[in-house]
Amino acid sequence: DSGVTQTPKHLITATGQRVTLRCSPRSGDLSVYWYQQSLDQGLQFLIQYYNGEERAKGNILERFSAQQFPDLHSELNLSSLELGDSALYFCASSLTGAEGTQYFGPGTRLLVL
Amino acid sequence: TQLLEQSPQFLSIQEGENLTVYCNSSSVFSSLQWYRQEPGEGPVLLVTVVTGGEVKKLKRLTFQFGDARKDSSLHITAAQTGDTGLYLCAGALPNDYKLSFGAGTTVTVRA
Numbered sequence: 001d002s003g004v005t006q007t008p009k010h011l012i013t014a015t016g017q018r019v020t021l022r023c024s025p026r027s028g029d030l031s032v033y034w035y036q037q038s039l040d041q042g043l044q045f046l047i048q049y050y051n052g053e054e055r056a057k058g059n060i061l062e063r064f065s066a067q068q069f070p071d072l073h074s075e076l077n078l079s080s081l082e083l084g085d086s087a088l089y090f091c092a093s094s095l096t097g098a099e100g101t102q103y104f105g106p107g108t109r110l111l112v113l
Numbered sequence: 114t115q116l117l118e119q120s121p122q123f124l125s126i127q128e129g130e131n132l133t134v135y136c137n138s139s140s141v142f143s144s145l146q147w148y149r150q151e152p153g154e155g156p157v158l159l160v161t162v163v164t165g166g167e168v169k170k171l172k173r174l175t176f177q178f179g180d181a182r183k184d185s186s187l188h189i190t191a192a193q194t195g196d197t198g199l200y201l202c203a204g205a206l207p208n209d210y211k212l213s214f215g216a217g218t219t220v221t222v223r224a
Contacts, residue, residue: 043214056210090155097210104155
């Protein structure tokens with residue numbers, strides 16, 4: 001158990017819909033990262049937050065957005081969903097974000113029908 | 114193109130055999146991590162290496178960071194069926210907050 005929690009574990013929805021994925025970092029960690037993992041793309045970095053502020057952006061679509069709240073939990077919002085958005089979404093956390101080591105949550109499996 | 118190239122992509126061996134997985138790049142990393150991932154679960158951190166030439170051992174697993182901090186290897190001695198999984202290397206570039214992941218090596222250890 002990494003100490004990072006993610007909800008829900010599974011999500012099935014339809015194209016065009018909007019969903020919110022939630023992540024709680026390890027106790028004491030200030031930085032949260034979001035990743036998308038699909039069979040053909042591997043693990044892709046989406047976005048990072050540190051202590052409530054966006055710190056780094058990766059290959060995140062404009063239809064996707066995220067935020068980190070004062071209690072340090074984070075939410076990833078996916079809108080206007082397409083079939084290709086079906087993937088595993090992982091949250092990871094680290095103490096400051098300056099070190100390389102990250103701890104991953106169990107993931108949310110999103111299926112868009 | 115991936116910043117980190119892992120080889121081989123797939124590896125199937127008999128229990129008790131040894132195996133080595135490689136992670137290579139033309140870039141210099143400030144640190145490199147190895148993770149193991151089971152199907153449908155999150156990657157689990159195995160080790161972080163930060164110093165060029167560093168060797169770390171975790172029971173039957175030996176991790177090495179190249180002298181130039183551009184490559185790494187993972188060696189498993191006397192593999193067990195419980196070692197089966199997807200092994201991912203990930204690197205942090207200097208002054209970069211995000212991790213870049215290799216495509217992974219799927220290891221299958223047969224009983």
